[in-house]
Amino acid sequence: MAQGFTAEERRALIRDLRERSHADCPACGGPLSQAPVPPQPDLAYVRERIWITCAACGRSAVVDRGEIGPVKP
Numbered sequence: 162m163a164q165g166f167t168a169e170e171r172r173a174l175i176r177d178l179r180e181r182s183h184a185d186c187p188a189c190g191g192p193l194s195q196a197p198v199p200p201q202p203d204l205a206y207v208r209e210r211i212w213i214t215c216a217a218c219g220r221s222a223v224v225d226r227g228e229i230g231p232v233k234p
């Protein structure tokens with residue numbers, strides 16, 4: 162099973178996505194892919210989430226859409 166990001170790496174990732182609407186892997190600099198996490202019917206309170214995975218090192222994180230915020234022009 163692949164590792165996750167450290168808390169610090171995760172913060173850097175979210176900050177880059179929020180400020181630049183793009184981020185590279187904070188651990189290895191590899192390309193990141195984003196995929197929506199499907200909502201679970203038995204967890205109706207769960208907000209829209211995005212699953213971010215590094216194609217190079219396999220680290221992944223799930224972030225709330227609200228943590229990234231609206232995409233800036």
Ligand SMILES: [Zn+2]
Nearest residue numbers: 186189215218
């Ligand atoms: Zn990586």
